[in-house]
Amino acid sequence: MFEVQQATPGERSEWTVVAGGSRILLVAETDRARLLAHFEAVRAGFAETLDALVADGLSRTPAFALLDTSARPALLAVRGMATATVDESGREREVRASGVSSWVETQLVDPATVSLGASGSGDALPLVEGVVRAVGVVWSTAQDAEDVGATVAAPPRRERDTGPVDAVPDIVAGPAVEAFAPEPEAEAGPEPEAEPEAEADPHTRVPEATFTDVAAASPAEPAKPADQSGYDHLFGATMMRSVEDAAVRPDEEDEAAPPRIALPGFITDSFPPAAGRLEGDHDGLTVMSGDLPERSRPSADEADAAPPAPAPQRFAVLLSDGRREPLSAPVVVGRAPSISAVPSLRGARPVTLTSAEDDISRSHVAVAVEGDSVVVTDLHSRNGTMIVLPGTSPQKLRSGEPTTVVLGTVIDLGSGATLTVEAAG
Template sequence: MFEVQQAAAGEWAVVAGGGRALLVVEPDAGRLRTLLPAVRAGFAETLDALVAGGLSRTPSFALLDASTDAVLLAVRGTASAVVTESGRERTVRATGVSSWVETQLTDAEAVSIGDGTSEGALPLVEGVVRATGLGWAAAERPEDVAATVAAPPKRERDTGPVYAVVEEPAQPDLQTRVPEATLGGVSAESESASEDADESATPETAGYDHLFGATMVRSVEEAAVRPEDEEAAPARIDLPGFITDSFPPAAGRLEGDHDGLTVMSGDLPRRSPAAEAAETPEPVPAREEFAVLLSDGRREPLSVPIVVGRAPSVTAVPSLHGARPVTLTSAEDDISRSHVAVVVEGDSVVVTDLHSRNGTLVVLPGASPQKLRSGEPTTVVIGTVIDLGSGATLTVEAAG
């Protein structure tokens, strides 16, 4: 949420939406309505909408994007911003810059744009209003607001005593008749018949079926399992012949001094110096560094990826971490704002046309010019000329 200083009339207006706010000099109400969808869409989309009529017709503005952890700020023309970081204030202006100043605020506590005084300020989440300034504070982020919402009270646990319910044993049914033979036990005749049956049974029973249903009571000493001869030596492992024959015993070794399983260092065949030299790895060549020579005489190293154009923005290529913008203009001013990206991948230089308006040509040494496909990375070599149009070129060179 932002705080704006409203004005009844004037050229300055605030367009807010999607966690972003734009303070711009725009007297036309219809133009302000068209800027609202761009502000909702994103930071780069808002910059594209502002420069749609050309850089010379771009009005003074200050754009603040507080939708992410890293706050983005862009200032152009007469607009200015006061940034508070770690209790200290600094002013961001675009004095002497033909395009605009773009910076990233990682530790910003508050930002005041234009007449961003807190007196008489009104809150604004989304919309378009006439205003002379706006302010933003880090404590007003959505996640901080959510942290102030009271959590529902937790339900207290029941810590009272727990009682076990013991069921009464069921009473026998008095109407059920139990046979006397069951209650009295087995008669003597039945025991005698059972003994006769056991003597007539076959003494050897195959398998363990005769043990099921019977309980065997044995002492711990009897149940212990031991080898037949505890003093017997462990069994010798018979190795295949192709292993035992590969390492013949060393000359002069006493019989019984080798167990036949351990390979001694003296048993290994000696390696020739030529074999050791052949396996020595060759030194890895040092990584070659590159640079580009711009048509205006500047030389830019490719230690980090660069984005080249008339008003480049590193947010146009979010996949290039740590990219650096490089401004390059031409007489006809027909170079796109973010025209090409140049990055070193391994030992090669890769050029990508960033969907520029007039396209990009590359001229490899000894080859005819070819046009790059938009958004498709292309590998080039040292000596390649990257033509952006109207005489604006980049030449790939070796850094040194």
């Protein structure tokens, strides 16, 4: 909620206050159609309001003061004769746009009170949303806290019903259910002829006795043969061998075995057998780990002398007017740049660059560092952006599409306004 400063009787005000959501606009405008357009833009957002104000060109843009308190830090923009008084942590300062052809835009980290326009000597009336004529408007954090407490009301308390409870009436017995009487059997007709028994399948095994017959025929505890021991009764043919017979011995040479292949000397001499290895245990072709020489390990001094990791590359841009802007944070370059035009670039800062023909857009191009590369994005400028990579012909950027460039790339905004990507010292 905002407090609108009314003019005194007989006093004429050239300012109009447009309120919508968490944004307030003080503008020197009286046209009804333009005010309705500003009202819809204020309800939409901060950047949308700026676009609506400069819709007819910068030269026809009226004086205004715009405040957006929907997030922290709050945004404030002032143009022309409009003024804003800000109270931050007990320190009061005034924001003006004198000597600026576009407007002054700033961020308010912890504002307590913000006054747009004159204080006035008339009555102060509350305004939540709408369009009214006034000499000024005031916003404070205390008013926002009161608005939240007034709108979030506690739900009405529901009292418990402790009255007497009616007794449940007894269930009225219904008519008795008649006993079920089976229907008389129908007269028996002629019995159907018995079907001939099917012949047994010769492949089907028919048991000779049922489980009952087997239980009756078998004794309760079968007698165990005296000569059985251990689990031999579970196997039909258990072979018993002595330890001498089960011992493993090397196979005797078979006269019918094929003769061994005599390998050339350059193969057998390349990998001499290790000491203590049995003859014939190596085929002459397999390289064993024991045959390889030990690898030397680096000493502690050599390990400490390893080269350190290279420092990350730092970049900067050289403007055509001689200024040098480091890219420690993203920059938005244009005739009157606004960081709200690129909300995705956190921590971006505006850099103003003009030309003789004044063909540069308000927020023309954004330059940022991603990893070890520089990325350039044309912000839907009016005349477009050209880039010239070293050793290549100029090419035009696509609007809104980030493009990676290298050191030495020239970014041409038109009318002689350029930016050159360099390495920061």
